[in-house]
Amino acid sequence: MAIHHAHPPGFAHQFEDMQQQREAGSLGMWVFLLTEMMFFGGLFATYIVYRALYLPSFEIGSHLLEVRFGALNTAVLIGSSLTMALAIHSAQIGKRGAQVGFLITTMILGAAFLFIKFTFEWRHDYVEHLVPGFGFAIRPEWGAPGAHVPMFFCFYFFMTGLHALHMIIGIGILAVLTVMAHRGRFTPQYYSPLEVSGLYWHFVDIVWIFLFPLLYLIGGRYLRGGH
Amino acid sequence: MSTATIDVHEVPTGSRVNYLNAQYGVKSWLLTTDHKRIALLYLASITLMFFVGGFFAVLMRLHLIEPQGALVQPETYNKLFTMHGVIMVFFFLVPSIPATLGNFLVPMMIGARDLAFPKLNLLSWYIYVIGAIFTLYAVISGGVDTGWTFYTPYSSSFSHTSVVPTALGVFITGFSSILTGLNFVVTIHKMRAPGLTWFRLPLFIWAIYATSIIFILGTPVIAITLFLLFLERVLHIGIFDPAIGGDPILFQHLFWFYSHPAVYIMILPGMGVMSELITCFSRKRIFGYSFVAFSSLAIAIISFLVWGHHMFVTGQSIYAGLIFSVLSFMVAIPSAVKVFNWTATLYKGSISYDAPMLYALGFIGLFTMGGLTGLFLASLATDVHLNGTYFIVAHFHYIMVGGAVMAYLGGIHFWWPKITGRLYPDGWARFAALVIFVGFNLTFFPQFMLGYLGMPRRYAVYPSEFQVLNVMSSAGASILGIGYLIPLIYLIWSMRYGPTAGPNPWGAKGLEWTTPSPPPTENFEEIPVVTEEAYDYAHSTVIRG
Amino acid sequence: MSEHIVPVKTYIGIFVALLCLTALTTGVAYVDLGAFNTVAALAIAVAKMLLVVLFFMHVKYSGGLTKVFILAGVLFFAILVTLTLADELTRHWSPTPTGWGTLAPLLSRFF
Numbered sequence: 001m002a003i004h005h006a007h008p009p010g011f012a013h014q015f016e017d018m019q020q021q022r023e024a025g026s027l028g029m030w031v032f033l034l035t036e037m038m039f040f041g042g043l044f045a046t047y048i049v050y051r052a053l054y055l056p057s058f059e060i061g062s063h064l065l066e067v068r069f070g071a072l073n074t075a076v077l078i079g080s081s082l083t084m085a086l087a088i089h090s091a092q093i094g095k096r097g098a099q100v101g102f103l104i105t106t107m108i109l110g111a112a113f114l115f116i117k118f119t120f121e122w123r124h125d126y127v128e129h130l131v132p133g134f135g136f137a138i139r140p141e142w143g144a145p146g147a148h149v150p151m152f153f154c155f156y157f158f159m160t161g162l163h164a165l166h167m168i169i170g171i172g173i174l175a176v177l178t179v180m181a182h183r184g185r186f187t188p189q190y191y192s193p194l195e196v197s198g199l200y201w202h203f204v205d206i207v208w209i210f211l212f213p214l215l216y217l218i219g220g221r222y223l224r225g226g227h
Numbered sequence: 228m229s230t231a232t233i234d235v236h237e238v239p240t241g242s243r244v245n246y247l248n249a250q251y252g253v254k255s256w257l258l259t260t261d262h263k264r265i266a267l268l269y270l271a272s273i274t275l276m277f278f279v280g281g282f283f284a285v286l287m288r289l290h291l292i293e294p295q296g297a298l299v300q301p302e303t304y305n306k307l308f309t310m311h312g313v314i315m316v317f318f319f320l321v322p323s324i325p326a327t328l329g330n331f332l333v334p335m336m337i338g339a340r341d342l343a344f345p346k347l348n349l350l351s352w353y354i355y356v357i358g359a360i361f362t363l364y365a366v367i368s369g370g371v372d373t374g375w376t377f378y379t380p381y382s383s384s385f386s387h388t389s390v391v392p393t394a395l396g397v398f399i400t401g402f403s404s405i406l407t408g409l410n411f412v413v414t415i416h417k418m419r420a421p422g423l424t425w426f427r428l429p430l431f432i433w434a435i436y437a438t439s440i441i442f443i444l445g446t447p448v449i450a451i452t453l454f455l456l457f458l459e460r461v462l463h464i465g466i467f468d469p470a471i472g473g474d475p476i477l478f479q480h481l482f483w484f485y486s487h488p489a490v491y492i493m494i495l496p497g498m499g500v501m502s503e504l505i506t507c508f509s510r511k512r513i514f515g516y517s518f519v520a521f522s523s524l525a526i527a528i529i530s531f532l533v534w535g536h537h538m539f540v541t542g543q544s545i546y547a548g549l550i551f552s553v554l555s556f557m558v559a560i561p562s563a564v565k566v567f568n569w570t571a572t573l574y575k576g577s578i579s580y581d582a583p584m585l586y587a588l589g590f591i592g593l594f595t596m597g598g599l600t601g602l603f604l605a606s607l608a609t610d611v612h613l614n615g616t617y618f619i620v621a622h623f624h625y626i627m628v629g630g631a632v633m634a635y636l637g638g639i640h641f642w643w644p645k646i647t648g649r650l651y652p653d654g655w656a657r658f659a660a661l662v663i664f665v666g667f668n669l670t671f672f673p674q675f676m677l678g679y680l681g682m683p684r685r686y687a688v689y690p691s692e693f694q695v696l697n698v699m700s701s702a703g704a705s706i707l708g709i710g711y712l713i714p715l716i717y718l719i720w721s722m723r724y725g726p727t728a729g730p731n732p733w734g735a736k737g738l739e740w741t742t743p744s745p746p747p748t749e750n751f752e753e754i755p756v757v758t759e760e761a762y763d764y765a766h767s768t769v770i771r772g
Numbered sequence: 773m774s775e776h777i778v779p780v781k782t783y784i785g786i787f788v789a790l791l792c793l794t795a796l797t798t799g800v801a802y803v804d805l806g807a808f809n810t811v812a813a814l815a816i817a818v819a820k821m822l823l824v825v826l827f828f829m830h831v832k833y834s835g836g837l838t839k840v841f842i843l844a845g846v847l848f849f850a851i852l853v854t855l856t857l858a859d860e861l862t863r864h865w866s867p868t869p870t871g872w873g874t875l876a877p878l879l880s881r882f883f
Contacts, residue, residue: 014334014341015418016754024343024417030838031409031443034845039447041849042481043455046466048853049860054472071798075791082787085778085828092777132471133462148472154465158458202828209820212794213813217801220809416837444848480856531851535859547859 010190022192029196033203036166040207043162047155047214054152055219056145061152062218064130069120070216073113074208080109081205084198091181091191099181099194106201107174110167117164122157131157156215163211166204173197245648245745260345261748266331267646268352273319273327274715276359279366280314281708283307288670288704294691304687305372306388310365312375317397318359320631321489324496325442326355326407328638329435331646333411335739335746336429338420338755343413351406358400365389365396374685376486379467379478383459391460398453401446404492408442411435420738422757426520429737429761430513433520434499437527441488441495444531449485452478476542483534491530493627494594495523497634498565501587504637505569506762507735508584509576513762515568522561529558536605540614548607555605562598566591581733582656586637589664593629597622600675615685618678621671629667636663636714643718644732648745649725655717663710669703736762776833786827793820 008018015021051058087102122131129137132150142149177197180186186194246263256264287307290298299307330348334341342348365371371393373382382390415436419428456478459465467473506513513519535543535551543551569591578584600622603609613619644650673696678684682693689697731740738755739746759766797816801809826832831839 012345014339014343014345020417024413026834027416027837027841028344028409028413030841031412034841035405035409035443035447037447037845037849038444038852039451041845041852042448042451042484045849045853045856046455046477046481049474049477049856050466050472052857052861053474057472067798067801071794074794078787078790078794081790081824081828082783085783086780089778089780089783132464136464150464150471151466151473154471158455158466199829202824205828206821206824209824210817213797213801213817217797217813218810220804221801222804440844444844448852474860477856477860480859484852484856531848532855535855538859542863544859544863544865546862546865547855550855550858 008190009185009187010192018189025192025196026199029199033199036203040162043155043159044210044214047159050148050151050155051214051218054148057142057148058152059219060142060146061149061156062216063221064128065156065216066121066124067216067221069116070212073116074212076109076113076116077205077208080106080113081202083109084201087181088191088194088198091186091194092188094188096181096184096186099186100178103174103178103181107171107178110171110174114164114167117160122160125153159211159215163204163207166207170197170201170204173200243743244747245743246748247648247745249748258349260341260349262330262334262342262345262348263646263746263748265348265352266327266329269322269326269330269355272352272356272359273322276314276318277711279363280311280319281711283311283314285704285708287311288701290687291689291697292701294689294694294697296687299687301687302372303370305374305685306370308685309371309374313362313371313393313397315627316375316489317400318355318362320493320627321404322355322407323493323631323635324500324638325411325435325438325492326352326403328431328500328635328642329411329438329496330407332431332642332739333414333435334418335742335750336432336737337415337418337423338738338751338757339414339418340749340751340754342410343418344410347406348410351403351410354406355400355403358396358398358403361392361396361399363396365392368392376479376482377453377456378482379456379459379475380469383456383465383467384463391457394453394457394460398450398457401450401453404442404446405450408439408446411439412443415439420755420757423738426517427757427760428520429499430502430516430519430523431496431499433523434495434502437523438492438495440524440527441492441530445485445488445492448481449489452481452485476538479538479541479543480534483537484531487534487537488527488530490623490626491526493631494634495526497590497631497638498523500634500638500641501565501569501590503735503737504583504587504641505572506764507641507733508581508587509573509578510734510764511572511576511762512760512764513568514571514574515564516761518564519568522564525561526558529554529561533558533605536610539607539610545607552605552607556602559598559602559605566595566598580657582651582653582660583637583641583733585657585660585664586633586640589660590630590633590637593625593633593664593667597625597629600625613678615683616678617674617682617684620684621674621678624671624674629671633663636660639718640714641733641735642739643721644728645739645742645744645746647722647725648728648743649721650728650732651717651721651725655713659710659713659717662706662713666703666706666708666710670700670707671703673697673699673703736764776830778827778830778833782827786823790820790823793823 011018012021015024083102083105087099087106090096090098090102125131126134129135130153132154136150136153138146138149174197177194180193246261250259256268259265259268286298287304290296290304290307296304330342368389371386371388371390373386373388373390377390377394382394415428415432455466459467464471465473467475467478469475502513502519533551533555535547536555539548539552600618604613604619604622640651640656677693677696677700680693682689728744730743733740738751738757741755742750793816797813800812800816803809805812825842831842
C-alpha cells in the first residue's frame with residue numbers, strides 16, 4: 001500500500017498517508033484536552049461545592065482580588081489566542097516570517113500574563129497575608145461570614161497556580177515551535193505540530209475565561225452592606 | 228480475511244526476522260517504539276509488581292492464622308493491607324490487560340503497523356516505571372497505612388507514614404494510563420484496516436475502547452484529587468481540611484468518581500478477552516455481537532454514575548444514597564447481558580478444554596458470583612450490615628482476581644504462542660488453572676461467610692470463633708500462591724525450550740493469527756483487507772496446527 | 773482536522789467580540805442583579821468559550837467526532853458535579869438519627 005511511496009517531511013512510518021497522520025494527531029490532541037478538562041473539572045467541581053456551602057466567605061474573598069488585573073489578564077490572553085490562530089493561518093498560507101512573528105508575540109503575551117499574575121497579584125496577596133499556608137491572617141472585619149475565607153484563597157491559588165503551570169508549559173512548547181518555524185519546518189501541507197499546540201493554547205485560554213468570573217466576579221462587585 | 232492462505236508448517240522461528248530477534252541488546256529494548264516490545268516491557272514490570280503485591284497478601288494471610296495475630300504488629304498489618312491494595316490496584320490490575328495484551332494486540336487485531344503514537348507509548352511505560360519507583364520507595368521507607376483509598380483527614384493530617392511518595396507514585400502512574408488510553412482511542416478510530424468496520428471488530432477491541440474511555444475521563448479526576456491531597460499534606464492547609472470548613476467526604480466523592488470506574492478498567496478488558504476465548508474454543512460465532520459490543524460501552528458509561536455506593540455508611544446523605552443505589556443496580560444489566568451471551572455462545576458449540584478455555588470457564592463462574600454479591604452491596608439496607616466486613620473483601624476479590632486475573636491469565640495463555648512463537652506444556656497449564664481455581668475459592672469463599680458473620684476487614688486480630696474460616700482462607704491463599712508460581716515457571720521455560728508454535732496453533736480467527744509467530748516488526752507485509760465479520764468459525768477453513 | 777482556511781477578518785472579529793464580552797461581564801458585575809449576577813457571568817463565559825472553540829479551535833469546520841468528544845467531556849463533568857451536589861446539598865435535609873431517642877416522637881405515634 002501507500003507506505004512505499006516517497007515520504008513527505010514529518011511523515012511517520014506507522015501511518016498509511018499524511019491525511020491519516022494529520023487526523024490522528026488532531027484527534028489525539030482533542031482526547032488529551034478531554035483529559036485536561038476532567039483534570040481541571042475535578043477542581044472546578046470542588047469549587048462549585050464549596051461555593052454553594054460558603055457563599056458569604058467566597059464573596060468576601062473575591063472582593064479582596066483586584067478586578068482590573070483579572071480583566072486586563074483576560075484581554076492579554078485573548079490577544080495571545082488571536083496571535084496563535086494567526087500563526088497557524090500564516091503556516092496555512094505559507095508565510096514563514098509571519099509565523100515566527102506571531103509565535104513570538106504569543107509567547108510575549110503569555111509571559112505578560114504571568115508577570116501581571118505573579119508580580120501584581122500573588123506578591124500583593126502575600127504581603128497582605130492572604131496566602132494559605134504562608135502566614136494567612138483572618139481579619140476581624142470579616143466577622144462570622146468570613147470563617148471560610150481561607151478556603152476561597154486555597155482555591156484561588158490552586159486554580160490560578162495550576163493554570164499558570166499550564167501557561168509555562170505552553171510557552172515552552174511555543175519556544176520549540178518558534179525554532180521549528182524559523183527553520184522552515186512548517187508548510188501548507190504539514191503544520192500539525194503548530195495546529196495541535198494551538199488547540200492546547202486555546203484550551204488554557206478557555207480555562208481562564210471561566211476562572212475570571214468564578215474567582216473575581218462572585219456575586220457581583222457592587223458595594224453591599226459593610227464592604 | 229486472508230487466513231486460508233497461511234502455510235501452517237512454516238519455517239522455524241529462529242531463521243526468520245521477527246520483532247524479537249530484529250535487534251538485540253538492552254538499548255534496543257529500552258528505546259523501542261514497537262508496540263509489541265513495549266507490551267513485553269509492561270509484562271515484565273507488572274509481573275514484578277504482582278509478586279510484590281502478592282507477597283504482602285501472603286504475609287497478611289499468615290498473620291491471620293491465629294486470632295491474636297501470628298506474625299506482625301497491628302501497625303505493620305495496616306501497612307501490609309495498604310501496600311497490597313495500592314500495588315495490586317494501581318500497578319497491576321489497572322495496567323494488566325490493557326498495557327500488555329492491549330498494547331500487543333490492538334494494532335495487530337485492527338491491521339495496523341503500530342499504535343498511532345509509538346513514542347508516547349514508550350513514554351507511558353517510563354511514566355509507569357517512575358510511578359512504581361516512587362511507590363516502592365514508599366514501601367522501603369517504612370510503608371504507608373492509610374488503606375489504598377487514602378481517605379482524608381487521616382491521610383492528609385494524621386498518618387505518620389509515607390503518604391506523600393505513595394500518592395505521588397499513584398498520581399504519576401495515572402498519566403501512564405491516560406496516555407495509553409489516548410493512544411488506543413486514536414488508533415482504533417483512525418487506523419483500522421480497509422474493510423474493518425466497527426461491527427467487524429473483534430470484541431476485545433470494543434472492550435479496550437470502552438476501557439480507554441474510562442482511562443481518559445476518570446483518571447484525570449483521581450490525579451487532581453491526589454495532587455490536592457499532596458498539597459494539603461505539604462502545606463498543612465487545603466480544601467479537604469475540616470479546620471477551614473473542608474469536607475473530607477468530598478475527597479471520597481472525587482476518589483470514587485475514578486476508583487469505581489477503575490473496577491471496570493480492570494474487568495472490561497477481561498470481558499474482551501473472554502469473548503475471544505469463548506468463540507475460539509467453542510468454534511462458534513459470538514451470540515449477539517452488537518449486544519456484547521454495546522454492553523461494553525454501557526458498562527463504561529454507567530460505571531460513572533454509581534460511585535456513591537462506596538459511601539452509604541461514611542456520612543453521605545441518605546437521599547444521594549438512594550439515587551446511587553438505584554443507579555448501581557443498572558450496571559448489573561449490561562454485565563448480565565455479557566454472561567448470558569457467552570453462555571449462549573457455548574450452547575451447541577464444539578467445546579475444547581484447552582488451558583485458556585479453562586480460565587475462561589472459571590471466569591464465567593467466579594465473575595457471576597462476584598457480580599451477584601455486588602447486588603447485596605448496592606442495596607442500601609443490606610450494605611449497612613455488610614459494609615466494612617470481609618464480605619466486601621470477598622466480593623471485590625471475586626471480581627478482580629476471580630474475574631480480571633483469570634481473564635488475564637487466560638489471555639496470556641491464549642496469545643503466548645503468538646507473542647513468543649513457542650508452545651507451553653499444556654498439561655501443566657491445565658493443572659495450574661485448576662489449582663488456581665481451587666485455591667481462589669478456598670481463599671475467598673470463607674471470607675463471604677466471615678463477612679456475613681460480622682468480621683470487619685482491616686483488623687489485625689479477630690474473635691477466636693472466626694479461626695476455622697480464617698485458617699481455611701489462609702490455606703487457600705497458599706494454594707493460590709503456588710498456582711500463580713507454576714505458570715511463571717513453565718511460561719519462562721517455554722520461551723527457550725517450548726516447541727515452535729506456528730502462526731495459528733488454536734485455529735483462531737482474527738487478523739493477529741494471520742501473521743507469523745512471533746510477528747515481524749511491521750506486523751503485516753501488506754495491510755490486510757477485511758471482508759468478513761469477526762468470529763466466522765462456521766465458514767472457517769483454518770486448521771489447528 | 774480542518775483544511776479550511778479561516779480568513780483573518782473572522783479572527784479579528786472574534787477577537788473584538790471576546791474583548792467586548794470581557795468588558796460586558798466586568799461591567800455587569802457592578803450592577804446589582806441578585807442571583808442573576810452569577811447567571812450572567814456564567815452565560816457570558818460560556819459564550820466566550822463557544823467563540824474560542826468554534827472559531828479559534830476550528831471546531832465549526834471539523835467533523836462530528838471532535839464535537840462528540842467535547843460534548844462527552846461536558847457531560848461527564850456535569851455528572852461529577854450533579855451527583856456530588858446531590859449529596860452535599862441534601863445532607864442536612866433531615867436530621868440524621870443519632871440514637872433511638874431521636875426516633876421517640878415518631879415511634880410514640882404508633883406504639
